[in-house]
Amino acid sequence: MFIETCIAPVNIALIKYWGKRDEELILPINDSLSMTLSTDEMCAKTTASACSTYKEHRMWLNGEEVPFEDNPRAMRCLKALQRLALAKGESLKFPLEWKLHIVSRNNFPTAAGLASSAAGYACLVYTLATLYGIQDEELTAIARQGSGSACRSLHGGFVRWHKGEASDGSDSIALPVVTSAHWPNMHVLILVVNDSRKKTSSTKGMQRAVETSDLIKYRAKQCVPQRIQAITEAIKQRDFETFANITMQDSNQFHAIALDTFPPCVYMNDVSHAIVSFVHAYNAAVGLTRVAYTFDAGPNACLYVLKEHVPSVLQAIHTSFPNDAAGSVEYVKGIPIDGTASPSSTPTTADAILNGNFTLPTNERNLLKYIIHTKVGLGPQRLTKTDSLLNPSTGLPY
Numbered sequence: 001m002f003i004e005t006c007i008a009p010v011n012i013a014l015i016k017y018w019g020k021r022d023e024e025l026i027l028p029i030n031d032s033l034s035m036t037l038s039t040d041e042m043c044a045k046t047t048a049s050a051c052s053t054y055k056e057h058r059m060w061l062n063g064e065e066v067p068f069e070d071n072p073r074a075m076r077c078l079k080a081l082q083r084l085a086l087a088k089g090e091s092l093k094f095p096l097e098w099k100l101h102i103v104s105r106n107n108f109p110t111a112a113g114l115a116s117s118a119a120g121y122a123c124l125v126y127t128l129a130t131l132y133g134i135q136d137e138e139l140t141a142i143a144r145q146g147s148g149s150a151c152r153s154l155h156g157g158f159v160r161w162h163k164g165e166a167s168d169g170s171d172s173i174a175l176p177v178v179t180s181a182h183w184p185n186m187h188v189l190i191l192v193v194n195d196s197r198k199k200t201s202s203t204k205g206m207q208r209a210v211e212t213s214d215l216i217k218y219r220a221k222q223c224v225p226q227r228i229q230a231i232t233e234a235i236k237q238r239d240f241e242t243f244a245n246i247t248m249q250d251s252n253q254f255h256a257i258a259l260d261t262f263p264p265c266v267y268m269n270d271v272s273h274a275i276v277s278f279v280h281a282y283n284a285a286v287g288l289t290r291v292a293y294t295f296d297a298g299p300n301a302c303l304y305v306l307k308e309h310v311p312s313v314l315q316a317i318h319t320s321f322p323n324d325a326a327g328s329v330e331y332v333k334g335i336p337i338d339g340t341a342s343p344s345s346t347p348t349t350a351d352a353i354l355n356g357n358f359t360l361p362t363n364e365r366n367l368l369k370y371i372i373h374t375k376v377g378l379g380p381q382r383l384t385k386t387d388s389l390l391n392p393s394t395g396l397p398y
């Protein structure tokens with residue numbers, strides 16, 4: 001038996017991918033740009049094994065067996081990897097006919113608009129490539145065929161997915177913009193409003209947008225190329241204000257397109273909009289753009305904040321979104337907040353705001369389920385045998 005275990009990160013788009021020009025090959029109508037999140041807080045973990053005695057390809061996701069041979073996206077990734085392995089010729093570790101057993105787990109909610117498909121397919125492709133002994137730049141073009149946004153999770157730091165021009169998708173690949181070491185104090189607070197399964201999948205939502213929205217054409221042609229260039233420059237210069245303003249504008253435009261879709265796709269809810277108002281009020285109060293929001297195809301907010309401002313922003317969140325669990329580690333998960341996480345701790349900029357002329361909007365209690373504090377991070381990593389999710393003596397999940 002051959003066995004490998006790897007982890008892969010989540011990525012959150014700053015300039016969104018929304019709309020395909022080819023549904024099967026997953027080719028987008030515009031470039032997109034994302035930041036990879038640290039695997040210390042959120043990741044997909046996958047063990048893949050190949051054995052001469054396995055009868056069929058099987059996969060388990062979060063403890064449940066899920067279709068693999070009947071999942072066209074997973075099979076497309078597998079076939080593409082096997083073609084690459086075949087091209088390697090003699091150095092094959094085991095015959096390609098051997099069936100696979102794959103076990104995967106996400107340590108965060110699946111299909112809730114928290115980019116589980118991105119981390120999941122990136123992890124699947126990276127782990128299978130490791131199993132087959134493939135090291136190839138083409139991996140992002142393969143992960144793309146699992147889920148578009150997955151191609152960006154194969155790199156750390158800030159990543160651009162180039163839409164490409166070729167009809168076979170060979171140039172629709174993700175490339176790094178800068179590594180995570182370039183802007184290590186770029187932190188993220190994910191405000192989880194709802195972590196249950198969403199109503200309209202990204203796949204369906206963007207398909208309907210391409211069919212019915214006029215705005216989406218304008219965005220892809222006029223807005224995105226300009227924004228990609230400007231945000232790339234801002235990232236290179238570590239210019240947080242420009243970075244933040246472009247990020248918020250692009251999120252808003254993406255949701256405007258969701259509403260311009262017919263029938264409309266509504267991903268943000270009242271709490272999401274309250275978060276938007278909070279961010280603008282906070283930025284106005286400090287007189288600078290210190291926090292940026294972005295929302296994917298769900299109500300949860302992803303806030304970008306520099307490390308040094310996290311305690312102050314969190315304090316302000318606790319004020320604006322009071323929560324009975326605010327002091328607990330179950331409420332603010334992830335990177336510890338240097339002793340200032342609790343609402344009763346030392347005064348911060350936010351308190352100064354509240355004592356001055358500005359007040360932050362106050363919302364009902366307990367609107368947020370929990371908060372994840374994380375930061376920019378690395379791409380996928382290979383783990384050791386002791387991290388395996390599959391029992392080698394049974395070929396089944398532990």
Ligand SMILES: Nc1ncnc2c1ncn2[C@@H]1O[C@H](COP(=O)(O)OP(=O)(O)OP(=O)(O)O)[C@@H](O)[C@H]1O
Pocket residue numbers: 044045061104105106109110111112113114115116117118119120121123124149201202203296297298
């Ligand atoms: N660890 C994993 N390994 C393989 N496939 C996964 C994994 N995690 C999620 N997926 C696939 O991704 C699907 C969820 O994708 P979906 O786009 O609905 O949600 P999401 O990725 O959480 O949200 P979004 O892409 O809008 O941020 C799952 O049903 C499963 O098919």
Ligand SMILES: C[C@@](O)(CCOP(=O)(O)OP(=O)(O)O)CC(=O)O
Pocket residue numbers: 012013015016017018026032117118146147148149150202203204296297
């Ligand atoms: C809103 C988004 O998160 C959309 C992600 O869409 P998916 O990559 O999940 O869609 P498919 O390619 O159909 O699997 C924006 C983004 O990540 O760029």
